[in-house]
Amino acid sequence: MNPFIQLGIRHDIVNAISELGFENPTPIQEQSIPVLLTGSNDFVGLAQTGTGKTAAFGLPLLELLDFEENYPQALVLCPTRELCLQITNDLKNYSKNVKNVHVVAVYGGASISDQLRQIKRGVQIVVATPGRMLDIINRKAIDFSQVKYVVLDEADEMLNMGFQEDIDNILSTTPDEKKTWLFSATMPAEVRRISKKYMDDPYELTMGTKNTGNANIEHEYYVVRARDKYAAFKRIVDFNPEIFGIVFCRTKIETQEIAEALIKDGYNADSLHGDLSQQQRDKVMKRYRERSLQLLIATDVAARGIDVNDVTHVINYSLPDEIENYTHRSGRTARAGKTGVSISIVNGKEIGKIRQIERVIGKKFVKAEIPTGFDVCEKQLFALVHKVHNVEVNEQQIEQYIPRIMDEFKDLSKEDVIKRFASLEFNRFLDYYKNAPDLNASFEDRPGREGAQGDRFNRTGMRSDFTRLFINLGSVDDFTRGDLLGYICNTTKIVGRTVGKIDVKGVYSFFEVANDDVNKVMEGFKGVDYNGREVRIEISGEGTSERRSGGSGYKGNRGGDRREGGFRSGGNREGGYRGNKGGGGFRDFSGKSREDRAERKRRY
Incomplete structure (x- = not known):
């Protein structure tokens, strides 16, 4: 018997979610669904992103609502367009075997007239971002007087984006006797206040420790000089040949410029930020989900609600302004019980912020070294070897070409053929990383300096004990x-x-x-x-x-001009190893600028 049936979910919904790959409930689903199915409690659920919160509230809603009636019975508020669409699609997939279920997504950046038409035709569940929802309410185009359930998903981020007043205005149009379910990854004071304001003795469920990070994520940080940041970032990417990651930047312009520099250097990358139209966002996300993109460069706001499977790495090109956002960023990887790596590239002045994040998430960071040129070449070589070894051979199609291939290689030994195939990829990295400088900054490694934890370090950077x-x-x-x-x-x-x-x-x-x-x-x-x-x-x-390492020049030229795509103050830009030597430089945006909250509200 499917465990979801034992939780109280009926067969036609269980059959639908089984086709989606739901075999066993996640901890948040297992503990929240029985409580929410009673329909008698306000509820606060604290759990990290990627733990299955949509199903945790979505499945009970589908059980509790009356789909014979075509008026709004449930309202789900969330911070971003992407999350709004994701929740809407999930609810439609869960309920595909249930008759007369109408779910409408209400969000900025899309035609409001289309959304109004859908609402007018009849709807039981409205999933909305606060800005557009308030616009529709002000047009008197929807009646929430009979709403039974309100869900505040990613409540901490909605408040962080400045939606407190909008939420107040929206909820003032709903009945006092409704039940409010609040889901959040962290529990800052603002979320605590909103729970007290809108809830009556809520049932509180915390998965793990409040504000802590996912236990399946490994956290690393690299210390570099500001001028070497982009070069170090590219080297980290090259050292992880199978990377499928999200790169977080602080501002929209930084996001755009890094994406453009990566594209010039031959990487499969694109940007996601608030200046993109909905059509552009959808196109970028489609490419990323299909893995046509290897790296998605995004701002915090734009990346909220991204639910893409098998993200291997999250890279913090710039640390977030607010420490709690680190939890949301790192939660893009290691979803649904899988493992992942969260990498932060920092300068010496930001070590203290790393320690603050450690205290918030309850996990230690590993201080890692930027790989040498030799390390990268070696990693890429063996990645190629593994790829060749594991490639699927289409025997039927290639059979006709085998005689010509064998004739071409007849004067080569097996060892010669292997060397040539390996060299196809290896030579490019070997040439590019020849005389590559050491990019590790020495802020923590100077003689007599104290480390971040008060430990004495010797001149090699190792603790003396x-x-x-x-x-x-x-x-x-x-x-x-x-x-x-x-x-x-x-x-x-x-x-x-x-x-x-x-x-x-x-x-x-x-x-x-x-x-x-x-x-x-x-x-x-x-x-x-x-x-x-x-x-x-x-x-x-x-x-x-x-x-x-057999250094042979890879770590040499410490003071050389080569910056692997970044540039020194007053120096010349250089392109990447992938055959584009004319581009790849960009300005350094390691300052503290932040997007204006009013701008975020306008877009969402």
């Missing part, structure tokens, strides 16, 4: 930092907090352990093998990573 060790396992063994941490702890029986920074390379890695645990680690790995290969542990000397 930790020892750096070498291990002959790396990314070719399918290890991530998290995997390697678990492997070390399970093998040696040391606790994770005694392990410091972990650098996963191609065929080897480095990790730091507390000085007191060095012998325990060395002993723990004696006689251990991994997939038939003996595991070697050695104490790493200072600078070992560069020597073992």
Whole structure:
């Protein structure tokens, strides 16, 4: 029996959501649906984005409403057009086996006359952004006097965008006896106030700790000089060949310029911000959902409500002005129980903000190193090797060409063919990253300076009470930092907090352990093998990573002119490795400018 039936959802709706891939309810759905189905409580649900909140309130609404009647019985308010459309489509999909269900999306940027016609034909559920909803109310084109349920989705973001007054005006047109369901990822004071104002003794459900982040997200930060920010960003992207990510910027102009620079440099990227028309937004999102785009560059406001599966990385090109927004950004990845990485690119002055975010989300960030040119080349090479190894061969279609292919390669050995195929991609990266400079800023690594946690660092940037060790396992063994941490702890029986920074390379890695645990680690790995290969542990000397990387010029030219697409003050711009040497530079927008709230309200 489908678990949703046991929660009280009827068969025709369960059959529809089963076709959508709903097999087991998420924690927020499992705990909220039985409460909401009673229809007798106001409700506050706190849960991270990507945990299934739409179904948590949508399925109970479909059970409780009378679809024989064609007047508004439920109103769902949300902050953005994208989220409005997503909720509307979800509700229509959930109810496809139920007769006479009418759901209307009301949002700015689309024809208001079309929305008015849909409302006039009859509607039971209205999903709306506050600005457009208030416009329709002021035209006296809708009657909410019989509304039974009001849902405030992403309440914290609606308040952050300045919709408090609009929400007050909208809710004043609804009956006092209605039930209000509020869903939010965080619980700032403003959300607490709105719950007290509009609710009577609400049932409160918190999934995890208030304001904390998703446990399946790994948080990293890179410290760079402002002038190297774009170059460092591109190098991080190149180091993750399979990246499918969202890049967050602070302003619309920064979003647009970074997207244009990436496109010039040959990346599959585009921007999403408030200046785009609805048609342009839909086109960008269609390309992103179809994975024609690898990188979506967005502002906080524009990205709210984006629900795209399998986003691997969220990159904070600029940290958000308000710390709570970091939770919303990182929640774009690791959705529906999957894992993801949230990366922040910061300068030395922003380390304190990273510590503030750590306290809010309840998780530590990993300070990562911008990969060297050699690291990127190695990663791209093995990504190509894996792609060739796993490619699906259409035997029937390619069979006719095999004789000609074999004839072309008849004078080449198997090793020669492999070298040539690998070099097709590898040579471009090898040429581009030749003499690539070290982009890591040294704000935390100067002799005698205190680290962000008050720990003393030596001149290599390592805490003096930790020892750096070498291990002959790396990314070719399918290890991530998290995997390697678990492997070390399970093998040696040391606790994770005694392990410091972990650098996963191609065929080897480095990790730091507390000085007191060095012998325990060395002993723990004696006689251990991994997939038939003996595991070697050695104490790493200072600078070992560069020597073992076979640096051969990749980390050289520290003061050189090459900036990989960014530019120095007064210097020349350079294009990306992908064959566009004339473009790719852009202005640095690392300042504190913010979009005006009135502008956001106007657009939504």
